Amino acid sequence: MSLYRYSITRINKNTTFSYLIFGVFCCIRPSLTSHPFPSSCLYKFTEKTTKNSTMATIPWCFTMALFMVILLAIPNASLAKMNVIDKCWRENPLWRSHRQQLAKCSVGFAGKMTNNTGKGVVRYMVTDPSDDPLNPKTGTLRHGVTMIKGKVWITFKRNMHVTLQRPLLISSFTAIDGRGVDVHITGAGCLLVYQATDVIIHGLRIRHCKSQPPSSVMGPDSKVIPLGQMDGDAIRLVTARKVWIDHNTLYECQDGLLDVTRGSTEVTISNNWFRNQDKVMLLGHDDGHLRDRNMKATVIFNHFGPNCNQRMPRVRHGYVHVANNLYQGWEQYAIGGSMSPSIKSECNFFIAPKLGNKEVTWRQGNEADKASWKFYSVGDIFENGASFSKQTGLGGAKPLYNQEQSFKVADATSVKELTSSSGVLQCSRTLRC
Secondary structure, rough: OOOHHHHHHHHHHHHHHHHHHHHHHHHHHHHHHOOOOOOOOOOOOOOOOHHHHHHHOOOHHHHHHHHHHHHHHHHHHHOOOHHHHHHHOOOOOOOHHHHHHHOOOOHHHOOOHHHHHHOEEEEEOOOOOOOOOOOOOOEEEEHHOOOOOEEEEEOOOOEEHHHHHHHEEEEOOOOEEEEOOOOOEEEOOOOOOOOEEEEEEEEEEEEEEEEEEEEEEEEEHHEEEEEOOOOOEEEEEEOOOOEEEEEEEEEOOOEEEEEOOOOOOEEEEEEEEEOOOOEEEEEEEOOOOHHHHHHHEOOOOOOOOOOEOOOOOOOEEOEEEEEEEEEEEOOOOOOOEOOOEOOOOOEOOOEOOOOOOOOOOEEEEOOOHHHOEEEEEEEOEEEEOOOOOOEOOOOOOOOOOOOOOOOOOOOHHHHHHHHOOOOOOOOOOOOOO
16 A cells, blocks of 8 residues: 555544544533533534533534544545546546556556656646637647647646637647546547657537547647548547546547547556447457557446447557446447457446347458457456357457556456546535546
8 A cells, every 4th residue: 555545544533533532522511611622613612501401412512423434434435436447546536636647557458558658748737618729729638639749748727618620739748637627629530649659638528529620730749730531430549659548538529539540559548438329439440450450458347329330449459458448339330340359348238228229349351361360358248149259369358457557456346336436526515536
């Protein structure tokens, strides 16, 4: 246990005990002739307080003390249901003052995102929801992701809706942190991570993204970048590396919700809520793009559904570890692929639709090719008739994480609890996340 976690645990225990003592002290207060804290109790008593009134107050004092103890215990009880990523930072009641602690919490192939923290980080706050693709104003989101050199940690001053006029090109060493407010992003093309590394996208609602014809936008280092046709994905990674996409809510976009393509690798997709979408997640550009053989992606603690049709994910060439996700139905399939991908489905919870296709998987290719795939299920739960047929390459698709990437996969029976906070968290100034 880290020193910080030990301190928080110790403080909670001591505080709980203090409230009990406080309640008892308030109860015996009337029988004392004097005490040094005349205004600290819940009730004021005069020196003429009678014995009967004192006895009548005792139950109220103990009730209030017990209520305080229970109130303190509730956050600790909820922490027991959190997954390994959330436990890392959500137990800290002072997370607003320690936002960069988040970077140490990622697991899976993205590893720890500590390159986004430390010396030289610029803290940038979005105050203006407007968008100018070529001349972004100070205070806008586009200014933060393109005009600031080096590491930047972006937060938002208040709830806001950002309607992008063209795709938002995100620079390397950028963290977009939407915790504590309600941020909606919509518009043309939405988020693009192009030839960038060390990017965190956290706590955003990205929806209704539309296709965009070829255009130019402000890019990294304040340089105008020409872009080709954009299909209308919520988030698109192109030749990107070391990207963590966590606790976002994505839905109802023109093409897909998340594409990881053209040699992108070291990606972790965690704690997101994907809903109301035909094509959800594409990992691998096309059958002919052989650079995607090096792709490594981790898909964990996500909630798929309701109303998701296919591609959760659809994989080409690379390696994907799909673990501890909740699948709330599908139409065509849940997990599929082509071009001999390696896919380990581990301890997920699959709930088949009431009607229609109940098979989880889909494979494209001839029978000889499909027989050589490493595509199998370990510890998954299948409900409502769900099935995972034609497993191949059993035991051959181990993720082989290093120390910074490794995490313990939970039993599938706990998936509903572990994904219960997927999507954007409700973090207010008066409530913990």
